[in-house]
Amino acid sequence: MRHLLSTRDLTRDDAIGILDVAEDMADVASRSVPKLPTLRGRTVVNLFFEDSTRTRISFEAAAKRLSADVINFAAKGSSVSKGESLKDTAQTLAAMGVDAVVMRHPASGAPNVLASSDWVDAGVINAGDGTHEHPTQALLDAFTIRRRLHGDASRGKDLDGTSVTIVGDILHSRVARSNVWLLATLGARVHLVAPGTLMPVAIDGWPATTGHDLDEAIDAAPDVVMMLRIQAERMQDAFFPNAREYSRQWGLDDERLARLGAGSIVMHPGPMNRGLEISANAADSPRSTVREQVANGVSVRMAVLYLLLASDREALLK
Amino acid sequence: MTARTVLQSSDITRALTRISHEILESNHGGSDLVILGIPTRGAVLAERIASILDSIEPGSGQVGTLDVTMYRDDLGRNPTRTPRPTRIPSGGIDGKTVVLVDDVLYSGRTIRAALDALGDLGRPRAVRLAVLVDRGHRELPIRADFVGKNLPSSAAERVNVRVREVDGEEHVSIETPSPSEGQAR
Numbered sequence: 001m002r003h004l005l006s007t008r009d010l011t012r013d014d015a016i017g018i019l020d021v022a023e024d025m026a027d028v029a030s031r032s033v034p035k036l037p038t039l040r041g042r043t044v045v046n047l048f049f050e051d052s053t054r055t056r057i058s059f060e061a062a063a064k065r066l067s068a069d070v071i072n073f074a075a076k077g078s079s080v081s082k083g084e085s086l087k088d089t090a091q092t093l094a095a096m097g098v099d100a101v102v103m104r105h106p107a108s109g110a111p112n113v114l115a116s117s118d119w120v121d122a123g124v125i126n127a128g129d130g131t132h133e134h135p136t137q138a139l140l141d142a143f144t145i146r147r148r149l150h151g152d153a154s155r156g157k158d159l160d161g162t163s164v165t166i167v168g169d170i171l172h173s174r175v176a177r178s179n180v181w182l183l184a185t186l187g188a189r190v191h192l193v194a195p196g197t198l199m200p201v202a203i204d205g206w207p208a209t210t211g212h213d214l215d216e217a218i219d220a221a222p223d224v225v226m227m228l229r230i231q232a233e234r235m236q237d238a239f240f241p242n243a244r245e246y247s248r249q250w251g252l253d254d255e256r257l258a259r260l261g262a263g264s265i266v267m268h269p270g271p272m273n274r275g276l277e278i279s280a281n282a283a284d285s286p287r288s289t290v291r292e293q294v295a296n297g298v299s300v301r302m303a304v305l306y307l308l309l310a311s312d313r314e315a316l317l318k
Numbered sequence: 319m320t321a322r323t324v325l326q327s328s329d330i331t332r333a334l335t336r337i338s339h340e341i342l343e344s345n346h347g348g349s350d351l352v353i354l355g356i357p358t359r360g361a362v363l364a365e366r367i368a369s370i371l372d373s374i375e376p377g378s379g380q381v382g383t384l385d386v387t388m389y390r391d392d393l394g395r396n397p398t399r400t401p402r403p404t405r406i407p408s409g410g411i412d413g414k415t416v417v418l419v420d421d422v423l424y425s426g427r428t429i430r431a432a433l434d435a436l437g438d439l440g441r442p443r444a445v446r447l448a449v450l451v452d453r454g455h456r457e458l459p460i461r462a463d464f465v466g467k468n469l470p471s472s473a474a475e476r477v478n479v480r481v482r483e484v485d486g487e488e489h490v491s492i493e494t495p496s497p498s499e500g501q502a503r
Binding site: 037 | 389396437
């Protein structure tokens with residue numbers, strides 16, 4: 001693996017391989033010294049052109065647990081605000097000698113531009129680009145589902161037959177896009193629920209079914225309900241009448257929570273708008289995996305960094 | 319390429335039985351012993367040693383696996399290695415005598431990595447090393463405490479350990495490649 005830009009490029013074996021390595025990384029966290037020397041001397045730069053709390057901290061924790069050096073770069077307060085181009089920023093980093101670039105950018109496809117350029121020969125990890133993809137989030141979601149389903153016997157398993165319903169702002173969600181591809185690759189059945197205004201127009205070819213009625217979807221007893229954040233910052237138009245209306249129709253409230261099947265789980269990529277797409281009771285219930293998702297995020301990102309950086313990069317470039 | 323078998327299945331069983339007795343002898347019994355195998359084949363051998371220990375002194379065969387992938391010094395020179403699970407017995411390793419088990423002792427670098435990995439897991443009272451085959455050519459000041467067979471070899475030769483659980487067959491053989499063929503392990 002040279003870059004991780006999209007979950008669409010991953011085969012089933014690739015994906016299971018990443019999740020299995022993440023299992024080993026998760027074990028590290030419970031040891032007396034939760035740190036591995038594997039990436040000593042490697043430098044990882046977090047290149048964030050867009051705000052983020054958990055993804056950036058998660059990547060930083062993952063890199064540090066593998067003993068890599070971490071440089072944090074936020075566009076605010078850098079030369080980007082003086083008008084520096086992505087190319088110049090990338091070449092500055094290349095001149096400093098970085099081995100991996102973890103990149104978040106408001107423009108869809110920006111990490112692909114960096115990866116296919118010759119500006120920097122580091123591995124590029126997409127940490128969320130516009131409304132395109134967020135592959136490590138999808139991997140950690142798949143990892144979380146697999147652990148809830150199989151526990152300690154997760155290694156080597158896929159998600160065959162698991163039903164996953166993704167609810168909310170599909171239109172703006174890179175998390176949904178990455179999850180649709182990855183979960184389908186792993187054998188899950190994906191169903192998307194959103195108001196008509198928040199459902200992308202061109203989803204022919206997505207390996208998922210769609211609907212507009214959350215109650216109907218919940219009555220179908222899915223194994224996993226994944227609530228998405230309403231991304232107010234990307235909404236220039238009125239996509240729904242008001243927050244209360246949205247919450248009543250497409251929010252996971254206490255009544256819908258109670259109707260979920262006994263073994264089903266509730267996921268949310270965070271940050272949550274409590275009371276809008278998810279009620280406080282749903283977010284804090286034992287079904288909720290929100291905190292597990294955060295913990296698993298570090299393990300999954302360690303796995304990705306390991307697979308990208310630990311091997312002979314010269315051989316990968318050939 | 320010519321391969322000759324140096325240990326048959328029965329020889330391997332005898333060697334492991336002897337090693338088990340030597341472990342108990344040097345430890346003055348089976349208390350506080352933890353047997354840790356290095357995947358893949360070392361883990362199989364560790365299981366066998368543990369079951370022999372348990373048959374001699376019931377309750378003495380605490381066994382686990384120790385993956386050293388993340389501690390290797392040659393990761394950057396090779397294609398990606400897939401790590402294997404590490405499983406430590408519930409009692410941990412603090413204050414215990416840990417016996418590391420591997421199939422072949424060669425450069426000593428795997429054992430160096432294993433010692434580093436152990437250091438991150440706890441503080442054993444002592445660490446011992448048991449190997450089925452010691453083929454020489456050490457690159458580090460490391461030696462085995464318990465050896466199944468000393469097998470002087472040239473660096474161009476290849477020593478293959480095959481065990482039933484992994485390979486479906488069981489023997490130790492030594493291959494001498496023709497000059498055009500690749501590197502030994």
